[in-house]
Amino acid sequence: MSKKLAITVSGAVSLGSYEAGVMYEIVNAIRQHNESPDTLTEDRIVIDVLTGASAGGMTATILAQKLMFEADALEGAYFNSLYMPWVKDVNILDLLKERSGDSPTKSILSSKFIEDLSRRYLTSRYQSHADPPRTHHAAAADKIWLGLALSNLNGVDYKKDTWPAGEFVYTRFQDELKLLIENAASDDTMDVWEPLRNAAVSCGAFPFAFRAVEVVRHKFEYDSPDLISPILPTENFCYTDGGVFQNEPLGMAKDLVDKIDPEHVDTENRYYLFVSHGNKKSVASSELNADNADFLPFGGRLVAAIYNQAGFQDWIMAENVNNRIDLFNKRATELASILKEKADPAEFVTCLETAANLLLPILFKNAGGDASINAARDRLQKQFATEYNGLPSGVRNAWVDAILVLESAAEMGDHDEMRILAITSDESELAGSDLQAFCGFFDFKYRKHDYDVGRDKAQQFLLDSNCPLGKLNFFPEKIDDIDHSLDNLKLDAMDRSIREDVYGRLKDRFLEMLKEAGANQWEATAAFDFVIGPKLKQLLKL
Incomplete structure (x- = not known):
């Protein structure tokens, strides 16, 4: 039997460029390997599960579609459907430019820009073709389970009975979308991919940076016997970034694998690949204390605490199991x-x-x-x-x-071992990791650098003689020379003119937000100049 690969792509913000580079190499190598006449049937590798959180959700969704129906879109190291949206087509000035449909009171950055980008790479094929041509990728299984980590701001209620009487009611905000995609014309339609596109956008809707997104859910998706919320056959829920509660959805990948192999009879051929811009190391800090916990350092530390707490739990649980x-x-x-x-x-x-x-x-x-x-x-x-x-x-x-x-x-009947492989980097190797990983959006060369670092990491992984997947029959493509002067780049070393442009755009956005909140021109300007502006300059190292 072929080897099966379940891939989890973590949240990354602009470092989605790094993950795009990793995934390009993985998919390209497996394609070459599977198409090689020297590869035995039992040595073939197929991707049958993709899960993602935050930025990784969009990457997983694009990958699922292209693997199943548009293989050619994953060809070419510097013009494929992962490189283009994550490296070439996105930048901070476009993200700060207000467009029709944007609201300054709902997001700092342009949510409409992200909507348009997602349509370009997920649903445009259905606008130009009533029945678009389909090409199945050699790295793809005949069916792929796609899973997206979501954060449901409305919440769904569940209960547990307590002894001797009564019940414990809890509201769950961590949510998921799971869908089986088959290599069939019926799954290659706007009706399938428009809801998935919208869910992928919600999966990466970083709080405050992008507006919350309404996603249509169905009653059959909430089938727990403990459910007490009355879910309609179709119902809209309001979502923000899926990485808030589940930034590395390895557990979801395991759940989807169990749907494929419920009796755990093919565990010898099952592998899990975890792709993340950061490796597992301490993020503890003693710098913050009650005396210096002003809004800016406190807010930054709080965001780091929430996202890192959301990130480690699936990994630790998997290792414990x-x-x-x-x-x-x-x-x-x-x-x-x-x-x-x-x-x-x-x-x-x-x-x-x-x-x-x-x-x-x-x-x-x-x-x-x-x-x-x-x-x-x-x-x-x-x-x-x-x-x-x-x-x-x-x-x-x-x-x-x-x-x-x-x-x-021991209640182990529903569990089997997870062989987790990982392709991760260190912050010191990347250009766009500063400012909560938003800095990659500041310049094309930062994103290109991180994309190539991802490619390099993946090639090292695949060419390692001890790679658990075995020796692959493939020829790695040349990677452009990496400018290592950009490694571990900090905000204050970035082009000042770009930071000043960002400051100017953010000032305009904040003034609009203050006016929408009821402040007049003088009040809004004073609030910005004396309160928000200095903090923003401090943040941008101006």
């Missing part, structure tokens, strides 16, 4: 070894059978009884086929029941 699974697998194989070594295991087998017969009905009491027990037995036989077939026939079933008791008691 992996550790528990490793221990379970170890115990299962140890028990198999004991049974194989015993000259006469009959008495031992009887003890195992007696214990299992007593415990399994209790453990599966609320999980379907005998039918579920038999299904779980079948799953473990497939999962541990080597160990199962290596045991004498008279002890196999007792061994399966014994490890089923261990698995069920």
Whole structure:
């Protein structure tokens, strides 16, 4: 069987350029590998899951469409459908230019610009063709699950019953959109991709920078038995940046993999790739204290705290589950070894059978009884086929029941190991990471630098002799020379004229916001000149 790859793209703001570079190389290498006559069927690699948060949500959505229906759009290192929106077509002055449909009281930057950009790369193909030509990418599976992390500002209510009476009601704001996209004409339509485009825009609607987005949801998407909010068949919810609550949706990728392989029988061929502009390291700081916690440093630290808290949880949970699974697998194989070594295991087998017969009905009491027990037995036989077939026939079933008791008691039946591969960078290697990663928007050369760093990181990953995906049959394309003087670029080292232009545009936006809030010209100007302006100059290092 082919190797399966589930990819998670994290939030990144302007550093979506870095992630675009990584993904171009990954997709291009897998295409070459799969098309090579030297690649065996079992060595092929297909992408069947894409999840993203914030900027990564737009990247994942564009990737899903192009992989399934528009393969040629992913060709060419410096004109593909990831490079163009993340490197060439976006810049801070366009983002600060107010357009028809923008409101200065709803966003600092132009949300209309992002809307137009998303339409150019996701839905324009349906405006020029009633039935656009379709080309399936060699790196794509026949079906791809797409998952977007969302932040539902309205919230949805759930409840848990409490003992001996009453209930605990909680409102969930972390939300998700999951959709299976098939290689079929019915999934290559405006009706499918316009809602996905809108959801991807909402996924990256960074608070205050971009306006909140209304997304149409459906009742069938909220199927938890604990749901108590009355959801209509179709209902609008208001969303902001999905990275607020879930900036690295590895857990969602695992959920989607479980839809593909619910019995966990193909775990040997399953890989998870995590793509992020930042590696996992400490972001602790002792600089902020009660005396210096003015609005600006306090706000910056608060944003960092929220986003980093949202980022680590899926990774840590995955590693915790992996550790528990490793221990379970170890115990299962140890028990198999004991049974194989015993000259006469009959008495031992009887003890195992007696214990299992007593415990399994209790453990599966609320999980379907005998039918579920038999299904779980079948799953473990497939999962541990080597160990199962290596045991004498008279002890196999007792061994399966014994490890089923261990698995069920630890509530591990719904879990399997996640082999997480990662292509990450360090802030010191990137040009656009300052100012909460907005600085990449200040200049094309910063975004181009970070895109090429992403390409370089991906090529190093793929060419490493120890790469878990194996040796790929591909020839990496040449990367433009990287200007390392831009590594770890700080705001005060950037072109002052660009920062002054940004200041001027932001001043205009803030004055409009103050007037919309009811201030007259004099009041708005005074508020900006004496309060907002100095803080803004401090922020922009002017």
